[in-house]
Amino acid sequence: MLYDFIDGSMACANAENAVAETVKYIEDKGSAAQDGDDVIVAAFPTMFVCDHHPSDHCSFTTQGGPWPPHCVQGTRGAEIHDDLKPYVEEALTFYKGYRKEKEQYSGFEGINDAGQSLYEVLDIMDIHNVYVCGIATEYCVKNTCMDLLKAGFNVYLLKDAIGYVEHEGHLKALEEMEKAGIRLV
Ligand code: ZN
Numbered sequence: 001m002l003y004d005f006i007d008g009s010m011a012c013a014n015a016e017n018a019v020a021e022t023v024k025y026i027e028d029k030g031s032a033a034q035d036g037d038d039v040i041v042a043a044f045p046t047m048f049v050c051d052h053h054p055s056d057h058c059s060f061t062t063q064g065g066p067w068p069p070h071c072v073q074g075t076r077g078a079e080i081h082d083d084l085k086p087y088v089e090e091a092l093t094f095y096k097g098y099r100k101e102k103e104q105y106s107g108f109e110g111i112n113d114a115g116q117s118l119y120e121v122l123d124i125m126d127i128h129n130v131y132v133c134g135i136a137t138e139y140c141v142k143n144t145c146m147d148l149l150k151a152g153f154n155v156y157l158l159k160d161a162i163g164y165v166e167h168e169g170h171l172k173a174l175e176e177m178e179k180a181g182i183r184l185v
Pocket of ligand 1: 051053059070071097
């Protein structure tokens with residue numbers, strides 16, 4: 001949920017709404033985790049996966065790729081939406097697409113500042129159920145969900161908390177994911 005996918009060079013449909021739904025979801029889960037006498041700290045860790053491109057990334061039209069330049073390191077377009085910043089933790093923030101010659105739709109192999117991949121951290125934290133939201137359904141969301149599923153996680157897609165490039169493609173991707181065993185919630 002980076003600015004270039006919300007109101008920037010690759011602004012997607014339902015993006016602002018997806019951010020609001022995500023905040024609502026995190027808040028609900030957070031308070032549920034603190035119900036009763038036992039406060040379970042970080043029962044629902046929130047992880048961020050960020051497109052993080054150099055200015056000459058191979059996916060850009062300027063380099064012969066399919067997309068307009070977006071999420072260039074150090075620009076506003078590469079920043080997480082302000083409403084989500086309170087939930088950002090460095091160790092749980094993963095970057096992808098940072099190598100000029102490599103396109104990465106999936107966040108599965110994204111790495112944090114310590115060099116750990118999303119997969120490694122999920123494994124270390126002994127997490128089995130992953131709830132996914134983000135932008136865009138047809139590309140990064142779908143590829144991330146599919147990789148998580150293949151690796152054996154239970155994957156839940158927050159269907160109101162996703163933005164998309166194009167409505168028909170969005171619906172098609174939802175159908176594909178559901179068929180594969182991803183649960184839409
Ligand atoms: Zn990208």
